[in-house]
Amino acid sequence: MIEANGLTKRYGERLAVDRLTFTVKPGQVTGFLGPNGAGKSTTMRLILGLDAPTSGTVTIDGRPFSKVAYPMREVGALLDAKAIHGGRSAYNHLVCLAQTNNLPKSRVGEVLDLVGLSEVARKRAKGFSLGMSQRLGIAAALLGDPKLLMFDEPVNGLDPEGILWIRNLMKALAAEGRTVFVSSHLMSEMENTADHLIVIGRGRLVADCTVTEFIDQNSELTIRVRTPERDRLAGLATGKGGVVAHDGEDALRITRLGMTEIGDLAFDNQIRVHELSPIQASLEQAFMELTKDSVEYHAAVPGRPAAGAIADAAAVATEVVSGAIQHGGR
Numbered sequence: 001m002i003e004a005n006g007l008t009k010r011y012g013e014r015l016a017v018d019r020l021t022f023t024v025k026p027g028q029v030t031g032f033l034g035p036n037g038a039g040k041s042t043t044m045r046l047i048l049g050l051d052a053p054t055s056g057t058v059t060i061d062g063r064p065f066s067k068v069a070y071p072m073r074e075v076g077a078l079l080d081a082k083a084i085h086g087g088r089s090a091y092n093h094l095v096c097l098a099q100t101n102n103l104p105k106s107r108v109g110e111v112l113d114l115v116g117l118s119e120v121a122r123k124r125a126k127g128f129s130l131g132m133s134q135r136l137g138i139a140a141a142l143l144g145d146p147k148l149l150m151f152d153e154p155v156n157g158l159d160p161e162g163i164l165w166i167r168n169l170m171k172a173l174a175a176e177g178r179t180v181f182v183s184s185h186l187m188s189e190m191e192n193t194a195d196h197l198i199v200i201g202r203g204r205l206v207a208d209c210t211v212t213e214f215i216d217q218n219s220e221l222t223i224r225v226r227t228p229e230r231d232r233l234a235g236l237a238t239g240k241g242g243v244v245a246h247d248g249e250d251a252l253r254i255t256r257l258g259m260t261e262i263g264d265l266a267f268d269n270q271i272r273v274h275e276l277s278p279i280q281a282s283l284e285q286a287f288m289e290l291t292k293d294s295v296e297y298h299a300a301v302p303g304r305p306a307a308g309a310i311a312d313a314a315a316v317a318t319e320v321v322s323g324a325i326q327h328g329g330r
C-alpha cells in the first residue's frame, strides 16, 4: 500500500506536486492520470525516494522507501525504459541487478520468459526498440517478485499486441494481491485497465474514485431523439429546462432532461418519436473535460484566447470541480 499525505514538491517557482493526499491499495490496478506536466513522474520519484519532498510524506506499507530493507523484493518500478546500460545484453543487465540485490540468478530466465525477451536476451540493449526496452524494464521490475509495482507510462512505444500484453499482465499482478500503480496521460488506456483512478492536474488531486464513478460524475447524459416534429419538440424541451441542440434534419440532442421526461413530453403533446436513445460520454471525453484547464501546454486554436489566459481562468474551475468530486465520490 502507498500512502501520500500532503505530498508537495517545488522546483524553484514551479510547484510540481501540490499537497497530494491519496492511498493506493493492493489487489487492484490504480491508474494515475493527468495531462502532460501534471506531476505524475515527480510523484513516482518521490514515492521511490529518488527526490525528496518539499513537505508532506509518502510511505510504502507504512515506511518511507529509504527504510525498506530489500527494495527490489518489495517494490518493482519502471520509470524510464531507456535508463539502462546500453552496452550490456538484456541477460547481463538483469544478472547484475539480481546479484546486487541478492536475488537468485535463476529468476533472470523466468522474467525474460515472462516478458517475451528470451530470444534476444544475449543482444545488447542499445539495439533494442523502445517497445523491447519497455519489456526489459518490466522484467527488471518483476525480478524481485515484489508485492508493489509502479509503472510510469508503460505502454509507450508498445505495439497493439504489446499493449494488450501489458494490460493483462497488470491485471494478473493485481489479481495476485499486489499493489499496481500505473501512470498514463491516456484515459482510453486506463479505461480498459484500471479499477481505481487517481487523477491530478497541475500537481493537485482532481479525482480519487472508481472508473465508473469517474464517468458518472464527469459526463452528462445526452439523449438523442429522432422525430418528424423536431422543432416543436425542441421548443417544448427547452420550456422544461432542457438544453437542446439539433442533430441533423430530424433529430435533437438533449441534456438536463431524462429519457422518461422526454418520452412523456412527446407523448403528452402527440409528437411521434422514431428514436429515443442515451449517449454516455466516453471516459476520454470526461477526462478531457475535467483536465482541460490544467494542461501545461495548449496548442493554439484560431480565434480563441491565448493558452495562458485559458489555463489561468480555468485553474479556478478545476479547483471547484476537484472539491465536488472528492466530496461526492466517497
Ligand SMILES: Nc1ncnc2c1ncn2[C@@H]1O[C@H](COP(=O)(O)OP(=O)(O)OP(=O)(O)O)[C@@H](O)[C@H]1O
Residues within 6 Å of the ligand: 011, 014, 015, 016, 034, 035, 036, 037, 038, 039, 040, 041, 042, 043, 185, 296
Ligand atoms: N527536475 C526538475 N526541475 C525542474 N522542474 C521539473 C523537474 N522535474 C519536473 N519538473 C516540472 O514539474 C512539472 C511536473 O512534471 P512531471 O514530469 O512530474 O509531469 P508528468 O505528469 O509526469 O508529465 P508527462 O506526462 O509529460 O511525463 C512540470 O512542469 C515539469 O516541467
